[in-house]
Amino acid sequence: MSYLPLTVVALMAVTILGITAEPVYAMHISEGILPMGWAVLWFLASLPFVVLGLRNLRIRSEKEPHFKAMVGLVGAGVFVISCMPIPVPVAGTCSHPCGTGLAAILIGPSISVVVSSVALLLQALFLAHGGLTTLGANIFSMGVAGSFAGYGIFVLCRRMGLSFIVAAFLAGVLSDWATYATTSFILTGALHADTSFWKMFVTILLAFVPTQVPLGILEGFLSAGAYTFVHSRRPEYLGIFAKGGVA
Amino acid sequence: MKKLMIVLALIVVFVIGAALLSSHKAEWSGVDDSVVKKFAEQAGRPPSEPYINIAQGDMELFFFLLAGIVGGFTAGYYYRELFPPNQKLVGHSTNV
Numbered sequence: 001m002s003y004l005p006l007t008v009v010a011l012m013a014v015t016i017l018g019i020t021a022e023p024v025y026a027m028h029i030s031e032g033i034l035p036m037g038w039a040v041l042w043f044l045a046s047l048p049f050v051v052l053g054l055r056n057l058r059i060r061s062e063k064e065p066h067f068k069a070m071v072g073l074v075g076a077g078v079f080v081i082s083c084m085p086i087p088v089p090v091a092g093t094c095s096h097p098c099g100t101g102l103a104a105i106l107i108g109p110s111i112s113v114v115v116s117s118v119a120l121l122l123q124a125l126f127l128a129h130g131g132l133t134t135l136g137a138n139i140f141s142m143g144v145a146g147s148f149a150g151y152g153i154f155v156l157c158r159r160m161g162l163s164f165i166v167a168a169f170l171a172g173v174l175s176d177w178a179t180y181a182t183t184s185f186i187l188t189g190a191l192h193a194d195t196s197f198w199k200m201f202v203t204i205l206l207a208f209v210p211t212q213v214p215l216g217i218l219e220g221f222l223s224a225g226a227y228t229f230v231h232s233r234r235p236e237y238l239g240i241f242a243k244g245g246v247a
Numbered sequence: 248m249k250k251l252m253i254v255l256a257l258i259v260v261f262v263i264g265a266a267l268l269s270s271h272k273a274e275w276s277g278v279d280d281s282v283v284k285k286f287a288e289q290a291g292r293p294p295s296e297p298y299i300n301i302a303q304g305d306m307e308l309f310f311f312l313l314a315g316i317v318g319g320f321t322a323g324y325y326y327r328e329l330f331p332p333n334q335k336l337v338g339h340s341t342n343v
Binding site for chain 1 (some may be wrong): 274275276277278279281282283284285286287289290292293294295296297298299300301302307310311314315318319321322324325326328329330
């Protein structure tokens with residue numbers, strides 16, 4: 001039984017990824033879609049968050065002995081989750097959760113950006129999932145927007161007196177939706193040309209709705225379940241976060 | 248044993264469900280095709296070929312399986328480090 005979690009994670013990951021005969025990119029913006037100027041802009045926009053995350057990772061790793069292991073676990077989770085296509089029967093399409101809302105409430109939003117960056121880089125290099133020129137844009141939508149939206153909602157809910165389960169659920173839901181809203185924004189900014197910006201933004205956003213609304217709710221349950229698990233087993237892992245420490 | 252049976256049952260249901268879904272008549276394409284690619288092509292910016300193109304024969308399947316194995320076992324390794332088996336848990340204050 002002690003090997004059960006490892007076995008389950010491995011089996012689920014292998015099964016999910018193995019069934020997929022074709023890559024499914026979902027929110028990942030593929031290679032070549034963004035003009036070079038926009039690609040560079042999103043790299044520059046993401047860079048400060050990555051630098052901040054690396055700094056916070058070093059500080060927290062020195063203070064908390066378990067932290068590197070937690071980052072490793074969360075990183076592997078984000079990597080698998082964010083390239084895991086899930087069929088959405090109501091839409092007849094597939095898409096993937098992001099895992100960054102959960103990552104942000106477990107290890108902090110800036111370090112979640114670092115974890116997302118590594119996951120997205122590996123996916124772009126080895127899985128043709130996203131792209132190298134669009135890496136900055138994908139980091140911004142999934143890493144920055146997803147992480148900070150999830151973290152912000154979690155903190156807000158806790159300050160409003162909501163239980164951590166509800167807060168984690170809403171963090172998962174809204175981080176997923178924020179990611180896809182940001183992807184819509186990035187695409188619109190680069191592609192709208194003569195079309196009205198807001199008209200195209202709303203059109204793209206609405207096109208994501210049938211798939212992402214149910215998937216966001218699924219991500220909410222995933223986040224609430226995982227957070228509850230850590231909280232019940234080892235609440236001290238969440239201690240610094242709870243005290244408002246370096247995030 | 249009971250937990251193991253539940254987990255195994257869930258895996259079986261999951262695998263069968265996923266297999267059924269994959270053979271369904273629906274497209275089950277990613278939203279990259281139905282949303283991102285569609286709007287990109289309309290704007291005259293279709294996706295280009297990735298720098299490392301794995302869509303050749305079974306290479307794609309290999310890389311996705313490898314990613315699943317590596318990701319899954321990495322998660323399992325750190326999970327065991329963080330939550331060692333058979334550990335007697337001491338009472339912790341739930342300060343979150």
